[in-house]
Amino acid sequence: MNENYRMILVDDEDDVRGRILSKINVDSGFEVVGKAGNGYDALELIEKYKPHVVLTDIKMPFINGIELARIVRRDYPTTKVAFISGYNEFDYAHQAIELKVVSYLMKPVTSEEIDIFLKQLKKTLDQEFDFLSKSQLIHQKYNDSIPMLINSYLSSYRFKGALNSNDISHLEQYGVNLENGHYLVGMIGFDINADLNISEETKVFIGSLVEKVFDAFRYQHHFLIPEGVVFILEDPKLSHETDIDAELYEIIQYAQEYRQTTLDIGISKIMHTFNEYPSAYRESEKALRHSKYFNMGQIIYYSDIEEKEYKHILIDESALTEFEYILKYGSKKEIKESIASILNLSSKKESKYILDHQLLIIKLANSLINFASSINVDVS
Incomplete structure (x- = not known):
């Protein structure tokens, strides 16, 4: 930060305020913009100057330092509070920790102690300022988090009855185009390894296969769940779910060859609006269950089982x-x-x-x- 950080001194003794002020180096990066002898006056100065730091005594008339810190914490949460006190009592120190006070200085304070305190505080404030002011960095962090946000919404939406316009809007605000089309949902399962790390690596590998194999589709997205991998596809060329037979067998073959993992895949029926996503997810889940308990092969289409009876x-x-x-x-x-x-x-x-x-x-x-x-x- 190019300008000095604004500080307010609060102590009920004039000479103490004066001594502290005299110990603040002009090159410290801090400027004392106001001094107060009690908590009431301090609050007026805080409202007026919006300081970065309030350095306050604890025992004062009207509003003591503890109560002042509590009010500042509540009403001005970005303002740092430091205590300066002649009382080395555990209760004060404990309350200071609870109120996230940045420092606790003991009277009489020396010039060296003030210098060390201000240097540490300036470093903290500089780091905070850099983080908050670097909009490009914040924007990049936001962009990096978008895939996780999309995954979070899709994972939670699978348990709903049907999606409404607000649900769709949440996804579209992250750049997901969910216009009417030809969608389907697939669920890929495999025998979860006793070693969780191996199983999670396998899920990531399968997810990468989905991206690779369905790269030419207009929309494809996948996310991991405890049971395996869920993927969503959309493409105008999808007229029937079996149109992706070749791609699914390619995924199965890659997994067998490179991870020695046998996959089972459940596929939903084609849906024409994304509002049907939860229903399609349940179809893929039900189809996958049939692969575990019935002799139906590694790829099971829900359309093949929905009208059939169990025997x-x-x-x-x-x-x-x-x-x-x-x-x-x-x-x-x-x-x-x-x-x-x-x-x-x-x-x-x-x-x-x-x-x-x-x-x-x-x-x-x-x-x-x-x-x-x-x-x-x-x-x-």
Whole structure:
């Protein structure tokens, strides 16, 4: 700051104010613009001069230094307050900390102590002034934070019923163009590693893949969530969600090749206004859940499952009995053939159903546990 910082001295003793004033070097960077003998007069001077610093005694008539600091803290929060006192009491020091007082000087104060105090205070004020006055730096910090702000809004909006005009405006003010078009939402999941750092690195890698693979689309954005990565696409060429099949398989292949990670991807239906975003997110989430529990491949489109009924894969009791018999008495080859036969039956899909393999797996697992128990093998 080119000009001196403005200071007000407050002490109920004239000679003390005079001695302090005489110890303030003209080159210190501070100018005493007012002196007061009590808190009331000090408040009038503060209102008039808007000082950067108030150096005040604690024990004074009318309004003491503690109360003055409390008022300054409330009404003039950018003004720094320093105490000068003849009382080295813990209670005063404790209150000074609570009021964020910048210094606590003990009477009688020396010229050296005043110099050190003012140098430290000037350094603090200079840094604060530089930070607040560098509009270009502040603007850059704002621009750098925009992607995080967008992510924050999109992450919270996914739980809403539908977006309203205010929700859309919040995103558009950050430069996101959300005019009507052809949008879809995707959710990418993978087995979260026990090592959180590895899992988070994998999410960042997947996000980079989304940017790379969908770079030619008119709009693409992604953000990370605990379960994986969510991405949003918009392009006039999108007429059906399966139009991005090739790009999705490219992402899957890259992840497998470079991170040894198997991905599952749930894709929403096409939406024509961004107001439908929360609904589309839920569609992608539901589609992804099907990849975990049903034999439907790594890419699941919500449009493929929304009209279908669930159907459990059941194994005939006679087939299960035969499987258990082969487990006990059959050869290794016969056991493999029996399992393959059962799995082959379960893979015969009916297009109008979503096949649920959970009951089948439970029954097979139960048979294996019973067999292990019969030969005294502890599977716990």
